[in-house]
Every structure is written in C-alpha cells, then in structure tokens.
Amino acid sequence: MGRDDLYITVPSFFRCPISLDVMKSPVSLCTGVTYDRASIQRWLDDGNNTCPATMQVLHSKDFVPNRTLHRLIQIWSDSVRPRRVDSDTSSNNNNNSSNNNSPPAIDQVVDLIQQMDGHSSSIDSLSKIVRFAKESEENRKFLAKSDGFVQLLVEALGGGNASDGAHGNNNIRILEQIVRIIELVIGEIQDNEVLMRLTLKKSGAGAGDCLASLLLLLQQGSAESRIASTRVLESIAVSAESKLLIAERDGLLPELLKLTSPEKDPSLIEAGLSCLIAVSVPKRVKVKLVQLGAVKSLSKLLSDSNSTTSTIEKVLKLLETVSSVKEGRAKICEADEEDGSGKCCLSAIVQRLLKVSSSATEHAVTILWSVCYLFKERSAQEAVAKANGLTKILLLMQSNCSPCVRQMSADLLKMFRVNSKSAISCYDTKTTHIMPF
Incomplete structure (x- = not known):
C-alpha cells in the first residue's frame, strides 16, 4: 500500500x-459563510454578534442548513471510506465513540x-433526537413542526407499560427519553391545547395510559x-377539564407533593410547585390538596432558611x-402541634413579609387579607x-x-383597629408614617 493511501x-x-x-451539519450565516452547526452555535451562545471568518456584524443570528454541501460531504466521505487502512480501525472506533455524543x-x-x-422506539434513536433537540432552538422548532412527530411521541408515551425486571427498566428508560423530547419541544408548540388533546384523549391509548406513564x-x-x-403535566393543564383529569388520576397529586419536600433538590421542588399551581384552579383540586397535607408541607418550605426566592x-x-376554600383557610390557621410551638402557617407567612x-x-x-378580613377568621x-x-403591615x-x-393592607389595619383596644385603634390608615406606640 502506497504512502498516498494512508493520508486523505x-x-x-x-x-x-x-x-x-x-463539517457534520453545515449551516450558513447571513454573511454567506458556512460553519459546522455545533461550532457556530457555541460562538453565538458565547455572546458574539459577528461572523467569525469575516468579522462582519450579523444583522441576524439565524442560520440555514447548507444541504448541498452536506450531501457533497457525504458523497466524499463514502468515496474515501474504502481507502482507510486496517491500522486506523482503533482510532476510528475512538472517533466514533466521541461522535456518538454529537x-x-x-x-x-x-x-x-x-x-x-408509536408503540416501540429504541433508546439509541430517542437519545439521538434528545441530543439534536438540546443543541439549538432551531432544532426544537424543526421537531415541533415535523408532521406527526408530536403525535408519535404521545402515542409512544401512552404505550409505555413498564413491568418488573430488566424489561421494565428498559421501558422506563425509553419513557424517560420520550418525556425529555416532549419537554424540549413544548416551548415551540404554538397551541398547547393540541398537545393536551393528544395526551388526554379518551379513545385508544387514552388519558389513563399517558398519565400512568x-x-x-x-x-x-x-x-x-x-x-x-x-x-409536561403543567403544559397540558390548560383547561378546567384537563386540570381535573390530572388531579383526579390516582397517585399523581401525592407524587407531585412529595417533590416539594425540603429535602429534595431545589429544581425538583420548583418543578413540583409550578405543576401544582397549574392544576389547582378547580375547587375540587384545592380541597384535595388540603386533604393530602399540602398546607403543612408548604409551611415547612416557608420556614426553611434554604428555600430560594x-x-x-x-x-x-x-x-x-x-x-380561597374553607378547608384551606382552616388548615392555614391551624396550630402545628408536632413541634410543640403551637404556631400556625400564618406565622411563617408573616415572617416572610417584606423579606x-x-x-x-x-x-x-x-x-x-383573605383569612383575616374577607372571611374574618378570628383565630387567624x-x-x-x-x-x-x-408592625409588618404598617411598614408595608x-x-x-x-x-x-396598599388597599388590602389598609383593610387589615381598619379591621385590627376595630377589633383591638391597643394603640393601633388610634392609627389613621391614611397617614404615611408610623406613630410610635
């Protein structure tokens, strides 16, 4: 074999x-210069607003795939592949291992x-799509607009029935990839009601299947x-019906509440809280949350010094x-007997005022205002x-x-002025300063 055969x-x-x-995925900027997608994306993500080759200021940071060049590179790659020598196999394997993560x-x-x-996909294929979606907003838009792709994902999510053993573990890994893709493209789906209808449809692979997964x-x-x-749950909770379907699915609300434990990772806590806020609009859901002990869990988070803003x-x-429901107000006003302090959730709320x-x-x-003024809970x-x-309300x-x-604070002060014999009864809520007492 000649020397020329060893070098390409x-x-x-x-x-x-x-x-x-x-280049693996050539894309062209508005300047006409073509770069590998991953390289130029990193350049733009670093805050640069110029074309690296020409240093021209970019009027647009959008780029378009250079499909012609991509095909030429593929044709060239196919033509030179037979010339690679066996001694390069080890090196190629290392390169392929690296490329698997690209x-x-x-x-x-x-x-x-x-x-x-829609009912079975390989982990390898799904993980590649995840990497593609994570690379750029343009890629996520491409996936969201791909005809039938979101429906395929939902069907795959609804068809994932894990069982015990290795097969069950494999199905869970597939479900993890599917839900990760859905999460990544959610922001690019123009109408979340479409995703909601697909996910919560009542025929075929219906609401039970997707919610079960x-x-x-x-x-x-x-x-x-x-x-x-x-x-995903938060994004499909777009109507009263969808909120109820999610909240009344056995086991879902308790699991979401478990995510809000102070011992959990802050990202998990915030994700759980956001989802609970989204589904808790209907009265039935509020009552159910209270019955599950939500007020006590939330009070612990309020009192936790490590809780983020x-x-x-x-x-x-x-x-x-x-x-806004009487069951909730009762629990908010109820003293916590477990720690022996006799304090209620309201104490933690007051401590967080202005802080x-x-x-x-x-x-x-x-x-x-709701528990003390509107509903006049004496214990509150x-x-x-x-x-x-x-004092906190006066400062406020x-x-x-x-x-x-300001109006709610004034209402509270008026109420306390009527109910109290202290010097607060002499305080004029129209003043702009605190009288000493």
Whole structure:
C-alpha cells in the first residue's frame, strides 16, 4: 500500500472555519459563510454578534442548513471510506465513540422520525433526537413542526407499560427519553391545547395510559425525567377539564407533593410547585390538596432558611390559591402541634413579609387579607397579631407597594383597629408614617 493511501486530502471548503474539522451539519450565516452547526452555535451562545471568518456584524443570528454541501460531504466521505487502512480501525472506533455524543444532522433526524413506531422506539434513536433537540432552538422548532412527530411521541408515551425486571427498566428508560423530547419541544408548540388533546384523549391509548406513564416516571424516574414529567403535566393543564383529569388520576397529586419536600433538590421542588399551581384552579383540586397535607408541607418550605426566592414565591402563590376554600383557610390557621410551638402557617407567612420579593409580599398579603378580613377568621386575626403582623403591615403601608397591596393592607389595619383596644385603634390608615406606640 502506497504512502498516498494512508493520508486523505480533505477539500478545504469541507472544513469548518472554526474547528477546522470536516463539517457534520453545515449551516450558513447571513454573511454567506458556512460553519459546522455545533461550532457556530457555541460562538453565538458565547455572546458574539459577528461572523467569525469575516468579522462582519450579523444583522441576524439565524442560520440555514447548507444541504448541498452536506450531501457533497457525504458523497466524499463514502468515496474515501474504502481507502482507510486496517491500522486506523482503533482510532476510528475512538472517533466514533466521541461522535456518538454529537447531535445528529437534520437528515439523520428525519430518518429517525420516519423509522419511529408509536408503540416501540429504541433508546439509541430517542437519545439521538434528545441530543439534536438540546443543541439549538432551531432544532426544537424543526421537531415541533415535523408532521406527526408530536403525535408519535404521545402515542409512544401512552404505550409505555413498564413491568418488573430488566424489561421494565428498559421501558422506563425509553419513557424517560420520550418525556425529555416532549419537554424540549413544548416551548415551540404554538397551541398547547393540541398537545393536551393528544395526551388526554379518551379513545385508544387514552388519558389513563399517558398519565400512568408520567406517574411511573414521577415514582421511579431520574431527577431529570421527573422534572420533565411535571413540565409536561403543567403544559397540558390548560383547561378546567384537563386540570381535573390530572388531579383526579390516582397517585399523581401525592407524587407531585412529595417533590416539594425540603429535602429534595431545589429544581425538583420548583418543578413540583409550578405543576401544582397549574392544576389547582378547580375547587375540587384545592380541597384535595388540603386533604393530602399540602398546607403543612408548604409551611415547612416557608420556614426553611434554604428555600430560594423562587420557591417562596411559588409556595405563597399556592397557599393563596388554597386559602380561597374553607378547608384551606382552616388548615392555614391551624396550630402545628408536632413541634410543640403551637404556631400556625400564618406565622411563617408573616415572617416572610417584606423579606423576599414584591411578588412574594403580594401573595402573602392576599392570604392575610383573605383569612383575616374577607372571611374574618378570628383565630387567624389572633395569630397575625401574635406574630407581630401589625408592625409588618404598617411598614408595608410605607413601602413602595402596589395600589392593590396598599388597599388590602389598609383593610387589615381598619379591621385590627376595630377589633383591638391597643394603640393601633388610634392609627389613621391614611397617614404615611408610623406613630410610635
């Protein structure tokens, strides 16, 4: 074998100007220069707004696949493959191992979609589509707009019946990939009602099947697939009927509540809270949440010093939601006897006033206004006074709060002025300062 057979000359225009490697998925910028998709995406993600080769300022960061060049590279690759010597096998295997982690090209993804079966798909094919979807927003849009692709995913999700043993574990892994793809393309689906109708349809692979698969992932899936499952559930909770179907599916609400335990990862907690907020609009769902012990769980998160701002905002939003039913108000006012403190959830709410964010403060004041002023729960009024809530409300009146919060605070002060014999009864809610007492 000659020396020339050991070396392959690569046409220069097949190489990416950034990585200098043969392009796997060539795409062209508005400047007309073509790059490998992964390389130029990294360049743009780093905040650059110029063409790397020409340094021209980009009027648009969109790029389009260069299908002609892609086909030429494929033809060239096929022609030089027979010339590769056996001694390169080991090196090629290493390269292939590395390429397995690279996103596939659009043409490959189209083939993978065409080969998909709504009731059985390979983990390898699905994982390739996941990598493709994670690479860029353009890829996610492509998948969302691919004719019948979302329906195929939903059918695959509904058909995933895991069993015990290795086969069951394999099915769970397939479900994890499916729900991850759905989560990635959700943001590019223009009408979530379409996804809701597909997922919760009552014929064939109906609501029970898809919700059962999502429940299985919440119970046995990885942290990433649990988060993806909650986001899928949240995205299809777009109507009163869909919210009820989700909430009344045996086991779903308890599993979502388990995600909000303070011991869980913050990302899991926030995903669980967001989903619960989305499904808890109907009165029946609010009552069921209260019966499952949601108020106690949320109170623990409020009192946890490690809870993030976003978590506190979501906790208070959910408590505001359940405070609109009498069962919720009763639990919010109920003293916690387990820790011997005798404190109720209201104490934790008062402590968070003015300490988190304007959004959290608004939710907190709305809860206090609802239980103390609107529904005149006597035990709630006493708990707020005991937790030094009056001082917090007075401070809130002086702050740069919204007109709505200011009005609710004024209502609360008027109520306490009527019910109290303390110096607060002399306080004029129209003043803009705190009188000493």
